[in-house]
Every structure is written in C-alpha cells, then in structure tokens.
Amino acid sequence: MRLSKLFGRTLREVPAEATMVSHQLLLRAGMIRPLAAGIYSYLPLGWRALKKIEGIMRQEMDSIGGQEIRLPSVHPAELWQATGRYEEAGPVMARFRDRTGRELVLGITHEEVVTDLARREINSYRQLPFMVYQIQTKFRDEPRSRGGLIRVREFTMKDAYSFHANEEDLDDYYPQVYQAYLNIFRRCGLEPLVVEAAPGLMGGRASHEFMLPNEAGEDTLVLCQACGWAANAEGAVAMREEVAGQKERPLEEVATPGMMTIQEVADYLGVPTRETLKAIFYIALGQLVFVIIRGDLDVNEAKLASLLQASELRLATEEEVKGAGIVAGYASPLGFKGKVKIVADRSIREGSNFVAGANKEGHHLKDVNYPSDFEVDLLADIAMVREGDLCPGCRKPLRLTRGVELGHIFKLGIKYSEALGATFLDKDGQKKPLVMGCYGMGTGRLLGAVIEESHDEEGIIWPPEIAPYQIHLVALDIGQAEVSEAAEGSYGALLARGYEVLYDDREESPGVKFNDADLIGLPLRLTVSRRTLEVGGVEVKRRDEESSRVLEFPHLYRLLGDRYKVQLARSAKR
C-alpha cells in the first residue's frame, strides 16, 4: 500500500477528547475515528489490525473444534422474554418495533438466539458435543463509554457457545477453551491474569475472566502474590486479621450529640472504627433492606445484590428510611427483627463490644454484641475487599490492582436450554436439557489493550502477528531519479516476494516520514535513500529496537525470510 494513497491521515497533535494512551495513538496513527460516544469507524490501518486479531481468534477457535457461524443482530423480543432477560437487561438493550408493530431488540449477546437454533437442530446425544462461534457486531447502550476502544457501545465480539450432553462433558471441554483463550492473547503479545469471577446476569455455576492488569482498566482485581490466587473484587471473598475475643459487656447507652458518621462517632468515643457497626439502607426488589457491617468496612453492592437475588439495588432515600421508623444517623439493629429485612456482613462476628446506633436522636449504644443483643435475617460476606486483607488460600496479604477484562468464559449449565426448551434424547432414552458453556472476547477492546501495553513515546509498537502491515518502506530523497527508482523497485520486489508492505512514497521531509513510521509502528522499517544507495543497499530497523544497519538487497531478502510475509501465507503453514 502506498502511503500517498492511504485513506486516513496521521495527526500531529493529540485530540483533546483522548486521555488514554491507546485511544490517543489509535486516533493519531489514523486507525479509528469517532462517530458518536462509544461508536467508532475503523480506517484501513485499524481495520487490518482488527482483521488480523479476528484471524487469530478463528484459528484458535477452529483448533478446538469450533465452527464459525453468523447469528442475526436483530432479535424478536419474545425470545428474550422467554428467558426473562428482556426485563433484566434494562435500558442497555436497544429496543424498537418493525412496521407491523412487532417488538425487536438489538442483541447484546446471543445465548437466546443460539439456544433457539440448537433446539431446532439438536435432538440426539449423538450430535453432541459441539461448539459454534461468531465474530459479530453488538450494541450495548452502556450508561458510560470511555477510553477509546476499551469500552464502547458498538463493538465486535467473538462469542462462542458449546453444547454438551452433561456437566462432566462441559467440564472436560471448558479447559480447552481456556487454553485457546490464552493462546489468542499470547499471540497478540498479552499475558492476562485469569481470575475467578461472578457470573452476574449471564448466570451459570462458574466463570473465569481474562484480565490484563492495567491502570486503564475498569475492574478492580484482588491478587495474592504469595500463592497466585486472583479474583475480581466484585465477587471476591477475603479473610481479615483475627480480632482477639473479649468478654462481652452489658449494653450501655451514650450521648453522641450531632455525631452522624461512623468516623465522627468513633473519634468522639475514642474507639477505632473497626469497633463500631454501621448501618446502610438499600431498596432491593422494592423492599427496604437494613444492612449492617463493621464500621471500617464497606458494602460490596454486587455481593449484596447477588445474595438478595435482586437485579436492582439502590441506596434508600432518607424518607424511605424514616418511613420504616428508623432514626437516620443513629440506626440500630436492635429491635428491628421481623419489621425490616436485616442483612449483616459476617464481620459483625469479628470483634465484640461494638458501638452501634441507639435508634434515638443523638445517642449510640456501647458494647453491642451479636448474637446476644440482636438478630439478623441473613449473615453472609458482603464486604468489599481491602488492600492488605488476607488471601483465603494462604492467609498472606492481598494486593488490589486495576484490570481490563479481555475475555470472559462461563459454564452456563442449563439456564438457557431449560428456559427455551432446548432438549435432546440421551443414551438412556431420557429427554434432557442441553448443557451449555459460553465464551466471549471483544475484538476492538483487545486491539486497544494491545496498544495500551505495547507503545513508546513515539507511537505504537505492533506485535508482529497483528500489525496492519509488516514492513514500512520509507523512501527519502524521492526527488532524485536514482533514489525513487530504487525505492519503487524495492517496493515491487518486496510485494512480489509476498511481503506485506506499507510504502511511504510521499514527498515529505525525512522527519515527517520517520515520525509517521514510528507512530504507525509496523515491526520493520526499511529506508531507501541517497545515503543507503551509496553503500548499495537499504537501512533496516526494527520498531522495537534502537539500532539499525544497512544491508545490500540480496542480504536483505535472506534476513527477512518468511517472517514478514502476509499473514495468510503464514497461517496456512500452521
């Protein structure tokens, strides 16, 4: 490709809207352009890189028996109603009607559609197991997009679905997908952390996320450097330092005028916050929930929602709290059993003689103990993990870090097949629901993550397998006939030998050309100029190295070998 003809220019200055490095470089290098919030066009260079990523995904999915299919992006609402996700998905899913008034949605994921397909095609255990996948556009009307390609509303995703006769077979297959995912990331130059995750709205009994530790990420990860355990903070359960038991003392009421927050009360009474209990009020499924947790901890709303099986959870308003007869700021767990649902974090048992509200304006209670002084409806872990909490496996201190979710795989089980009646006849003649796994990975996000990880001050440094082109051929002194002839000749010769070349044939100054080459970041740069021709050759420089050398053409081809040839040639050899 000639740079003089390439659609999409490089930008000298960083567009004001981009704060994340990968976003800035994608825009500056002419890879993508924004259309609306979280909606991007891919220009030729970006699109080529994306297609290479997709190519790797296809190879790896095919290698574990996957069959590529293509599912529609417009779905009838009834299918989503049948699994209950029409309501659950909420405003994230775009909905509209066709001309006859039939309700349709834009698919945010494809479990419903693929299960519907499977129930029509599959009726015997003899047809199992199988895995199908697609690479397709999804639209999710997220409340907030951000960071260029890291979190967008319209995106392409590789989603795969496997179908099995039983859970054991799914358990056997699942690790193969897991490994294929690692292969994909490795070939893109990334080494993500695999993390236990909360299945969330997808459902199922187990799921793993492939997380790239990066401060640009929007998830918080919990890591144990001692034993290697890692989890998404969203659902992680950690241990805390043990608190020595004390002899329980009798309740005592103390005046705490004007002390509304835990910190104020603790300071006023001269106790650490971990010797207090705090109360927080939520509305879940339309009902007020009284949540108690030790004063030094915070409630993890994802855990709470999952415990209550509430798809919607929000903090209660002051009126709602007062309406239940609770004195805001001085709420007490004592005496509410049976009136309001009380959920407590298990931390209320880690310690004793706590300070808690007295449910009386300006007063708190000292020496509150569970369970001698109050009862709860549910006692579970609903606390946020903190830096320094202890690993549940080896009891060493945990670290928190941010991460980008590159992929997520789930053992779905029979959630969808049961809801949609996707059954088969097993060996024993019994009708059983198909057992499913599903496996997702964003293509554009992966592209963004690669750049986030692989760049320098000057621009992108493409991992060879996904570079838009392999060789950036720069011609300097192009006004001189000998030079332009030599450069044109090299370009033709490289193409003829099957190399992937981006040829800078523009009449620009050397600085402009070198800077653009560094910005675009192809793996190998070849320079033809008056100077290199004087020694009969071409300058060779790798993007990921500082040094360069001049080689004569015959030596050049020997050096290049097959390494920089077009991807298709390489993949055929695999």
Place this chain on the structure above:
RNA sequence: CGGGGUGUAGCGCAGGGGGUAGCGCGCAGCGUUUGGGACGCUGAGGUCGUAGGUUCAAGUCCUAUCACCCCGACCA
C-alpha cells in the same frame, strides 16, 4: 443516574470589561529544501454547538437545550 469539565477553521488553542474573530499546525498554488515533524511568498477555510431572550449592537450577558470528555454508580 450523581459530581466535574469542554464546545470558536480539519487538529491544538486564544479572544471573554458587548462594537461583525485570531494564532500555531494542517490544507491549495509557486519556488527553495531533504536522515528525525524544513523555509519563503500567495491563498482557501468559521451561521463562535443549537434555540430563544436582553441590547442600537452578542463569540462575549441571561435562559433553555444538545453533544463530547473525565470521576463515580453500572458493566451480560
């Protein structure tokens, strides 16, 4: 959805005491240049996000609205 910010030429920005808009880069033409974002001359390009309002007069003041970005909530 809460909090914060920004909308002026393709990009980055200035003008903010009301008086019909400017700089740098980029773009077009001509000439000189050519190993790390060259130089000169000439030129094109803007209903100042949009809609109302105040005023003799609004980029500038007032109101509403839209878009985009950041933090948080959310994230199948």
